Amino acid sequence: NAGVTQTPKFRVLKTGQSMTLLCAQDMNHEYMYWYRQDPGMGLRLIHYSVGEGTTAKGEVPDGYNVSRLKKQNFLLGLESAAPSQTSVYFCASSVPAVDETQYFGPGTRLLVL
Amino acid sequence: SQQGEEDPQALSIQEGENATMNCSYKTSINNLQWYRQNSGRGLVHLILIRSNEREKHSGRLRVTLDTSKKSSSLLITASRAADTASYFCAGGSNYKLTFGKGTLLTVNP
Numbered sequence A: 001n002a003g004v005t006q007t008p009k010f011r012v013l014k015t016g017q018s019m020t021l022l023c024a025q026d027m028n029h030e031y032m033y034w035y036r037q038d039p040g041m042g043l044r045l046i047h048y049s050v051g052e053g054t055t056a057k058g059e060v061p062d063g064y065n066v067s068r069l070k071k072q073n074f075l076l077g078l079e080s081a082a083p084s085q086t087s088v089y090f091c092a093s094s095v096p097a098v099d100e101t102q103y104f105g106p107g108t109r110l111l112v113l
Numbered sequence B: 001s002q003q004g005e006e007d008p009q010a011l012s013i014q015e016g017e018n019a020t021m022n023c024s025y026k027t028s029i030n031n032l033q034w035y036r037q038n039s040g041r042g043l044v045h046l047i048l049i050r051s052n053e054r055e056k057h058s059g060r061l062r063v064t065l066d067t068s069k070k071s072s073s074l075l076i077t078a079s080r081a082a083d084t085a086s087y088f089c090a091g092g093s094n095y096k097l098t099f100g101k102g103t104l105l106t107v108n109p
Helices: none
Strands: A004-007 A009-013 A019-025 A031-037 A042-051 A054-057 A066-067 A073-077 A085-093 A108-112 B004-007 B009-016 B021-027 B031-039 B043-050 B055-058 B061-068 B070-074 B087-091 B096-099 B103-106
Touching: A019 A031, A019 A085, A019 A108, A031 A073, A042 A066, A042 A073, A042 B096, A066 B070, A073 A085, A073 B070, A085 B070, B004 B087, B009 B021, B021 B031, B021 B103, B031 B061, B031 B070, B043 B055, B043 B061, B043 B070, B043 B087, B070 B087
Parallel strands: A009 A108, B009 B103
Antiparallel strands: A004 A019, A019 A073, A031 A042, A031 A085, A042 A054, A066 A073, A085 A108, B004 B021, B021 B070, B031 B043, B031 B087, B055 B061, B061 B070, B087 B096, B087 B103
């Protein structure tokens, strides 16, 4: 099992450009999450999904959109990138029926100029 | 808003010593989890303690939870250089986690 994978690993964007971050998990997990981590901070929840076709807002959703068309994939979109969105983005998944442990991907480092 | 606040922000010890990190949280939780993050990597789950538990052990890890004080502690015994990492507590509620800012642990050989 690859676990949770994220694509790309690193990206540089110019202000106003758009991009999509892809998260994939092969563990058949029901729940998936997108977080951002800024220097000296813990992770903050952007959006999450409790199942295929469902999404919900987290703590810091502004400027981001998400989609969960397939159970194994969770996409995070930035329609018009801003320098404030420079961060490291982490995806995670979990199986609440088992416990609330979350399994994290390796992260995507995004720099918006 | 951050759920937890870890204390200390940074901790430097010698190999073989014990390391204790504390976490305080603000709102009610179903569980309290601890994660480790090596530099430039994703988070790895260490241990979960439920709100009705007081103490839990896993290998060299010992976690306590005091819901009346809204606080938790993580003890790593007989530390190794490989334990060098950032450690985060996260309060779990409704299948979501709210993280603290982390403690950077450095274990010197």
